[in-house]
Amino acid sequence: MCIAYLAVTIVTIVANAAVVVADLARANFVLANLAELGLPRSWLPLLAVLKALGAAGLLLGLLGVRGIGAAAAIGLVAFFAGAVIAHLRARVFHNVVFPGGYLALAVTSLVLAITH
DSSP states (O other): OOHHHHHHHHHHHHHHHHHHHHHHTTOHHHHHHHHHHTOOGGGHHHHHHHHHHHHHHHHHHHTTOHHHHHHHHHHHHHHHHHHHHHHHHTTOOTTTHHHHHHHHHHHHHHHHHHHO
16 A cells, blocks of 8 residues: 555545534634534534545545545545635635645545556
8 A cells, every 4th residue: 555645535524524523512713613604503513514524434445445445535526625725615715725725635635546
């Protein structure tokens, strides 16, 4: 297994798992971000589940189920592309780097998943 694929995918899994915990704990920064974007708090559980499924799928990819890993990476790319777009549409520029960073991790995980 490629070291880069392993390293980047583990970082992506851990980053997404950490933000899922913050979502489920309803951390102040998560609630503030939702408010700034004009999104209802009722969306938070679904957003957390989508990120958790992405992280779990990446883990399955590391464990040998390559198709699931690639599909999970595609899902995370779509999710975080949507998050970046939501930030840009709402003109919330001060923290767009965070979904942008998650998007970069997801894209890199996807590229490495399909090329390793």
